[in-house]
Every structure is written in structure tokens, then in C-alpha cells.
Amino acid sequence: MVNIRVPIHCITIVLPQKQTMQNNTDKQISLDSRYLRMAQIWAENSYCKRRQVGAIIVKDKMIISDGYNGTPVGFENICEDDNDHTKPYVLHAEANAITKVAQSNNSSSGATLYVTTSPCIECSKLIIQSGIKRVVFGEYYRITDGVELLKRAGIECVQLKTIGDNVEMVII
Numbered sequence: 599m600v601n602i603r604v605p606i607h608c609i610t611i612v613l614p615q616k617q618t619m620q621n622n623t624d625k626q627i628s629l630d631s632r633y634l635r636m637a638q639i640w641a642e643n644s645y646c647k648r649r650q651v652g653a654i655i656v657k658d659k660m661i662i663s664d665g666y667n668g669t670p671v672g673f674e675n676i677c678e679d680d681n682d683h684t685k686p687y688v689l690h691a692e693a694n695a696i697t698k699v700a701q702s703n704n705s706s707s708g709a710t711l712y713v714t715t716s717p718c719i720e721c722s723k724l725i726i727q728s729g730i731k732r733v734v735f736g737e738y739y740r741i742t743d744g745v746e747l748l749k750r751a752g753i754e755c756v757q758l759k760t761i762g763d764n765v766e767m768v769i770i
């Protein structure tokens with residue numbers, strides 16, 4: 599069991615998954631949980647064995663980018679070395695999604711990033727510099743310094759957890 603230090607000062611909102619949308623908060627949770635589920639499906643593209651992570655970047659209700667963890671373009675699709683350690687040049691899902699925007703005509707400024715696992719510190723630096731203003735994630739990565747850095751930069755961080763029939767939104 600890994601001990602995960604969850605940043606304090608959280609607000610938790612619980613919404614039944616099938617509840618009809620009543621107000622803007624409910625609507626936001628419903629949208630967020632759908633985009634996060636898309637990121638979860640996108641993670642299935644990853645050929646990494648240790649952990650599969652998916653990310654979606656949404657701006658003005660449009661998906662402008664996506665990514666999953668994997669090796670750079672042109673490298674063989676194997677993420678782990680002979681000792682089952684992740685190769686140092688494997689890109690995280692967030693880094694792949696952000697760099698994909700760089701190749702497009704879109705701008706990530708003001709966008710929301712949906713990612714299945716909370717960002718590490720390296721990806722958090724990229725998130726800050728790319729102008730992303732909101733991060734929604736599913737589970738915590740074993741180290742939470744990335745989320746702490748995002749908070750320091752004034753980026754809204756939200757954890758969405760599905761517990762039974764409820765979606766629990768934790769505003770960090």
C-alpha cells in the first residue's frame with residue numbers, strides 16, 4: 599500500500615451519476631466525468647505495461663488534443679527496458695497531448711486538461727507554461743508534488759472519483 603499525501607483544503611461535491619442536471623455545478627460534473635471517461639478509454643492506446651495514462655485537452659467544449667504515455671515518434675513501441683523499468687525517453691500522456699497542440703493550429707491557452715492520473719512535476723511545468731487553466735484527474739499519482747505546483751500557479755485542480763453510482767468531485 600502506497601501512502602498518498604492528499605493536499606488539504608479540499609471541497610467535496612457528490613453527485614449521483616444518473617441524476618438529471620439541475621444546476622451549473624451538476625452540469626460541470628457531468629461534462630467533466632464524460633471527458634475523463636474519454637481520457638480513460640484513450641489510455642487503452644498506450645502500449646506501456648506498467649501504467650497506462652490517457653489525456654484529453656478541451657477548449658470551448660472542443661477536444662483540441664489527446665495523448666497517452668509512450669515513446670517518441672519513430673521509436674519502437676516498447677516503454678520498459680529489460681529490467682522492467684520505464685525508459686527515460688517515454689513521454690507522459692500530458693506531454694504528448696500538449697506537444698500535439700504545438701504541432702496544430704490550436705492554442706491550449708485557457709483550456710482544460712483531463713488526465714487519468716494526476717500530473718507529475720515535469721508535466722505540471724508544461725501544463726503551467728502551455729496556459730492550461732484547469733486540470734481534472736481520476737486517481738492520484740504516487741507523488742503529489744505536481745498537483746502542489748499546479749496549485750501554486752493558480753491552476754484549478756479537480757479530482758473526480760466514481761464511487762458506486764456517485765461521482766465525487768474534489769476541488770483541491
Ligand SMILES: [Zn+2]
Pocket residue numbers: 690691692717718719720721722
Ligand atoms: Zn508526467
